[in-house]
Amino acid sequence: MGIGAVLSSILAIVVALALVLGMAWGVIWLLKKLQDRQLGVAANGESEAPIRFLRSMPLGQRERVVLIEARGETMLVGVTAGSVTLLARWPEGQIPPKPLPAQVRF
Structure with missing residues (x-):
């Protein structure tokens, strides 16, 4: 070759x-x-979508908390394998409160 x-x-x-x-x-x-x-x-x-994903935090294997915005309104939603639950809602113009600082454990 x-x-x-x-x-x-x-x-x-x-x-x-x-x-x-x-x-x-x-x-x-x-x-x-x-x-x-x-x-x-x-x-x-x-x-153009009416729903916008902001953040997500897992709570377990199949459970999570999701922060979304829909038509200017911010919502905190709990998502599990069997359901979706509205946990909190902030009207247009209001922002969700900032998280508290993490506590130090000894």
Whole structure:
């Protein structure tokens, strides 16, 4: 096997890899665009969706507390495997209180 055959084989592998990576990037880009359309994100990147995720904090394996904003109103929601419960609500213009500083335990 000559050096030309080895170089052509390596070139074929590099071209095939570039083609596969390009196709994967294209599929990911297309899926992101379709997902954004389903979530209501405009072409300019601005969100048209009425709900915006702010923060989340896990409380257990399947339980968490989620802070969301819906139409200007901020809500604290408890999410478990079987239900979603509104825990607190702040009207538009009010912000949730800052957390208390952590206490040091000895």
